[in-house]
Amino acid sequence: MRHPITAQQVNELAAQLDASTRLLTAADGDYYEKLISRWADNAVKRAGAVAVPVSYDEVSKLVKFASANKLELAVRGGGHSTGGTSSTEGGLTIDLSRMRAVKVDKDTKLIVAQGGALWEDVDNAAIEKGLATVGGTVNHTGIGGLTLGGGMGWLTGLYGTVVDNLVEAKIVVADGRILSVSENENADLFWAIRGAGHNFGVAVEFTFRGYDQTNEIYAGGLVFTPDKLTSLVEGFNTRMKTSEPQAAGMLLFAKPPGMPVAVVVVNVFYNGDEAAAKEYFKFLFDLQPVAITAKMMPYNHLNALLNPLATHGRRKALKAVTVTNHIDVAFVQELYNDYSQQLEKNPDMSASFLGIEIHDVSKIQSVPLESMAFANRGPYRPGIVGLEWTDPKMDEENRAWGRMIQAKCRQAIIASKEFSGDTKTSLEYANYVEPGDLITDRPFGGNQQRLAILKQKYDPDVLFYKTNPITPLRTEAN
Ligand SMILES: Cc1cc2nc3c(=O)[nH]c(=O)nc-3n(C[C@H](O)[C@H](O)[C@H](O)COP(=O)(O)OP(=O)(O)OC[C@H]3O[C@@H](n4cnc5c(N)ncnc54)[C@H](O)[C@@H]3O)c2cc1C
The missing domain is CATH 3.30.465.10 (Uridine Diphospho-n-acetylenolpyruvylglucosamine Reductase; domain 3)
Incomplete structure (x- = not known):
């Protein structure tokens, strides 16, 4: 059982920290409010205290204090968890936002x-x-x-x-x-x-x-009307038979403001010149996109391209989904239909998207599953439902819709010829997950037991538990 931090504990902690660490409570007003804000509004929780250290020793003092006092602890990195896993209601937050060197x-x-x-x-x-x-x-x-x-x-x-x-x-x-x-x-x-x-x-x-x-890269979006979906998926299935590792795509359903229907956006990436990129993605250009933003750019511009679709604020949830490597055209059409019907039914969700990541998977699969905890090395394509809405009363209902899509994808993959029954790899990507999602049953696949033993060694009292929690396992050896 973990506890909120009391006013007396805040004073005790303040006395132990050096002057470089800021320690704030709700009494500190705007700065505190800024520190508890998160990428998704629904992930905001009112911490009892937020500590903002700049040195590793100070982080150590904070962790020791939280352990000794059995405090409820949150650690905040970039603050993008939609499930509130970097926030705490009444506990202590260690905010790393001043440690960015x-x-x-x-x-x-x-x-x-x-x-x-x-x-x-x-x-x-x-x-x-x-x-x-x-x-x-x-x-x-x-x-x-x-x-x-x-x-x-x-x-x-x-x-x-x-x-x-x-x-x-x-x-x-x-x-x-x-x-x-x-x-x-x-x-x-x-x-x-x-x-x-x-x-x-x-x-x-x-x-x-x-x-x-040192070279520039080719990247950006190609926008298609939904009648092209079948040809797009078929094109990717063919393309991926001779995929090149320096290329990748992301197929998204989105409804940009002003568009009467949901469109299909394909974001492309090619680590090479424009001519080679256009040759590799020829099947896309042949399908006559209605808009093209892809162009050559320096590498460090690449990961800013999707920022306008992922701005801070409003209510959000991510739902990990997985599809087969050879993407089932009819199934993806069904997903598109589900998505567009849901947005029609609930226009407050119109900034939501559904995406499938399509990259060469051979590198990921060349690493043995047992070599580290990460267990999403199956022969599948990761995808994500990015839910967004404004009405707090719809939190549960909107999440439930996302989970319905998640369950549908899981059933489809299990029923597919590509599913080997292998329980060592985990189906949905653990980082696109929220507490209560399907994946939480076994996020680390065949690595689950070793992790439980190591949890007993390094964190037997379960101080760190907010993302894909692991229950410590005591064995004779430990
Ligand atoms: C807009 C968006 C785009 C994304 N794109 C990708 C992508 O391209 N590839 C991908 O793999 N994933 C992606 N994700 C998923 C992403 O990996 C997770 O949401 C991740 O948890 C975000 O990390 P954060 O530090 O920003 O979040 P936070 O909310 O700060 O933290 C999430 C969890 O990590 C813990 N944590 C954070 N930092 C530390 C630390 N230094 N030490 C210990 N614990 C820490 C927190 O305690 C919490 O449990 C994306 C998510 C979003 C919202």
Whole structure:
């Protein structure tokens, strides 16, 4: 049982912290309100106190204090969880928003970023040295939450997941120790944080492997009327038989303001020149898009392209969905019909979208499932239902619709020829999940038991539990 922080505890804590750490309560007015705000309004909770540290030692003091007093604790990275997992009602929040420094070494190609950095911090610092790494496709998301859950982005086809490129990290574990983790140091914890990291501590620093990225890239959107959906999906199915890792696509249903019907937007990415990109995506251009925004640009502009569709505020929920590698045309048409009917029924949801990510999966699948906690390595295509609305009374109903789509996708995949019955991989991507979603039954697939044993070792009193929680497992060995 975890407790809210009392006024007396706030005073005790303040006395232990050094002057660099800010500690705020509701009495501090606007600054406190700004600190508890989140990407989604429905994820805002009124913390009893918010601490904003700038040093790893101060994070350690905060974690020790929360452990000793059995406090309810939240850790805030970029603040994009729609399920409120970086917020607390009455407890203590450790807010990492002043820990965003990034250092890049051109020679070793290592990118060292503090736990509160956003992807824009990483992308911008890396490209200055002619480098890039796998990162989020909306650059104001936090590297913290995204990395600890696995992380996929436009460079995934080439280099795998974010955690496949994590070389080292510094984690403040529940007893306050600041542990360096890598293949050579605290290797068991390194294994656990690569996919299930939200459960093991506060990540104050990440070291990512960077890759040469001196060329510009081709990226942007192609907009199609919905009658093209079948041809688009068939085109992708054919294209992906000879896919190239430097290319990726994202097929989205969206209803831009002023459009009478929901349209199909295909966002494309090609790490190469325009002629090669247009050749690779020829099937899309042949289908006569009604609008094209794709063009050549510097790499660090790429992950800003979707920002206008993902602005802060309003009520939101993400729902992980998964479809087969060979995408079933009739099923995707059914999803489009569900989506457009729902928006017609409830126009307050018209900024919602449904997307399927289409990249070369061979790199992700080349990494053995047992090599780290991340378990979404099945031969499937991850997708997402991004729900958005304004009416708080509709929170449950709108989420329920998203979960209905999630269940439908899961049933379809299980019924498909591609499903092997393998329970080692997890079907839905753990980072697109909220408490109460389908995936929460077994988010780490075959890695679940080892994680439970490591939870007992590093966090037996379950201080960190908000994202895909793990119950500690006591064994004779531990
Ligand atoms: C607009 C949008 C775009 C997205 N795009 C992608 C994408 O391209 N690829 C992808 O893989 N995922 C993507 N996601 C999903 C994303 O990975 C998760 O929402 C992720 O949790 C966001 O991390 P955050 O730090 O911004 O969130 P927060 O709300 O701050 O944190 C989410 C969880 O992570 C924990 N956490 C955050 N930082 C730390 C830290 N340093 N140490 C310990 N715990 C921490 C929090 O405690 C909480 O449990 C996207 C989400 C959104 C909303």
